[in-house]
Amino acid sequence: xxxxxxxSGHLHRARAIRAELTEDAQILSxxxxxxxxxPLDHSAGPATDATAGDTxxxxxxxxxxxxxxxxxxxxxIRAHRPRVFYVDVxxxxxxxxxxxxxxxxxxxxxxVRDDAPHQLAYAQAAAIVAAWPDWxxxxxxxxxxxxxxxxxxxxxxxxxxxxxxxxxxxxxxxGAGGDDWDxxxxxxxxxxxxxxxxxxxxPYLQRARxxxxxxxxxxxxxxxxxxxxxIVLPQDRPFGEQHATARLLDEAGIAVAPAHPPRPEQWxxxxxxAVDRAAGWPRWQADGAAARAARVIEEAGR
Numbered sequence: 367x368x369x370x371x372x373x374s375g376h377l378h379r380a381r382a383i384r385a386e387l388t389e390d391a392q393i394l395s396x397x398x399x400x401x402x403x404x405p406l407d408h409s410a411g412p413a414t415d416a417t418a419g420d421t422x423x424x425x426x427x428x429x430x431x432x433x434x435x436x437x438x439x440x441x442x443i444r445a446h447r448p449r450v451f452y453v454d455v456x457x458x459x460x461x462x463x464x465x466x467x468x469x470x471x472x473x474x475x476x477x478v479r480d481d482a483p484h485q486l487a488y489a490q491a492a493a494i495v496a497a498w499p500d501w502x503x504x505x506x507x508x509x510x511x512x513x514x515x516x517x518x519x520x521x522x523x524x525x526x527x528x529x530x531x532x533x534x535x536x537x538x539x540x541g542a543g544g545d546d547w548d549x550x551x552x553x554x555x556x557x558x559x560x561x562x563x564x565x566x567x568x569p570y571l572q573r574a575r576x577x578x579x580x581x582x583x584x585x586x587x588x589x590x591x592x593x594x595x596x597i598v599l600p601q602d603r604p605f606g607e608q609h610a611t612a613r614l615l616d617e618a619g620i621a622v623a624p625a626h627p628p629r630p631e632q633w634x635x636x637x638x639x640a641v642d643r644a645a646g647w648p649r650w651q652a653d654g655a656a657a658r659a660a661r662v663i664e665e666a667g668r
Contacts, residue, residue, distance in 0.1 A: 367452045368439075368459045371396035371406070374542040375584035376454050379473075379497070379656075382523040383452070386660035392446075394439060402442060407432040422458050422483050436462055443468060450492070450667030457487040464490050471495060471663045474515065476583070476614075477605030480507040492666040495659045497521045497583050499651040502614065518658035519651025520587030530572040536637070537570050539579040539588075545601050552578070553633045568592060576637045581608035581623070586615065590650035595640035596621040597628070620646040 367384060369376040377397045384391050392401040413426035426432065439459065443451075443466045453460040454473045464470050469492040476498070479485075488494055488511045496508075500517040508515055538552065540559030555578065558567050571577055571592035579585045581600040589596045598621045600608035616623035622640045624632075 367391050367393045367454070368456060368463075369393055369395040369397060369400065369454050370456055373582070375582055378523050378584055379521050380452070380454055382521055382656040383659045383663070385523075386657040388660075388664065391452075392442075394442060396435070402438070404435040404438055405431045407435050417483075420482060421486070422461070423456075425458055439463070440466065448667075450663055452495075452663050457483045460487045460491065469666050471666045473497065474508055475605070475607055476610040477603070477607035478505075478507060478610075479605055485510075493662050495662055497587065497655065497659070498611075498614075499649060501649070516658070516662045518662065519653070519655035520583065520590045521655045521659060522584065522587035522591045522652050523656075524566065524568045524571075524588050524591050526568060526572055526591055526593070530569070532575060533573050534575050535570075535573060537567075537574040537577045537594075539567065539571070539577055539585055541580050541582045541585055541601075545580055547599075550627050551630050553630075553637075576640050581612040581615070583607075583611065586611060586621075586650070587652050587655070589621070590647045590652040593644055593647045595637070595644040597636050597640050598623045599627060618646065618649065619643050620649060 367380045369380040377395055377399060380393050394400060394402040394404055396404045396406050408431060416424055416426040418425045439462060448468055450469045450471060451463045452471045455475060460470045460472050471493045472487055472491045474494050474496040491514060494511055494515045496515060496517045497520055498517055499519050502517060504512050536553050536555040538555045538557045558564055558570060571588060571594045574594055576595040576597060577589060578597050579589060581598045598612045598615055600612035612623035615621040620643055622636050624636060628636050
């Protein structure tokens with residue numbers, strides 16, 4: 367298994383899936399806490415020909431970190447001879463693994479991914495896991511690959527505790543990928559993330575009157591598992607992924623995704639609407655999603 371090092375969501379998701387596998391697996395990543403720690407694939411200097419003529423996303427020439435990490439992955443494959451390799455996410459790692467003759471399961475990300483590198487990665491994959499519900503229409507960029515697409519629901523590592531009652535507290539859930547929230551006006555809230563990071567946010571999410579969160583896939587899956595009334599404020603990310611997820615949640619009536627950050631006098635109305643919509647969270651199909659993804663990976667390795 368490969369987990370991208372940006373933010374913490376990729377590693378959390380890989381661990382959640384690994385816990386549901388019936389056989390051993392190792393996670394390779396540059397993120398802290400991986401089973402096999404890879405060097406970063408970039409240095410402080412400028413990158414040269416990083417996209418190799420727009421055929422990949424990141425392969426700068428004469429980059430020692432990239433050379434070392436790709437060599438380490440190759441050596442790991444040679445030593446362990448995996449039957450299947452799950453990649454979350456990297457076009458370059460997926461192609462490297464497949465060129466070693468190993469079937470690849472990759473992750474479909476939200477947004478518009480019709481560029482040549484993404485399409486190449488999807489085309490060569492034995493299976494594609496989408497961490498969103500099965501009722502979501504197949505987006506255009508995945509239409510050509512629908513025969514290998516598996517919409518398993520929102521994948522989360524968190525498990526709710528029974529019998530927890532909601533209180534009056536507002537919780538702000540800040541992801542490790544960064545946000546633009548410092549300059550905003552917020553209601554009084556308990557902030558999770560950054561210096562206030564907690565290993566298990568589930569008790570906070572279950573007790574919260576409402577949660578203010580970005581629209582990263584892991585944050586959304588965590589909210590779904592908690593059934594938390596949510597106001598979702600998407601952050602700018604490549605390919606518009608968070609805006610796509612926020613729009614879907616709002617249109618489905620599951621969470622509130624304002625077109626603009628709320629003004630102070632608007633918060634109470636948005637919170638009330640989020641409370642009304644929270645009953646829709648089971649539609650995000652977070653329950654059992656990691657296990658469904660694990661079955662897809664195992665089937666691809668047979």
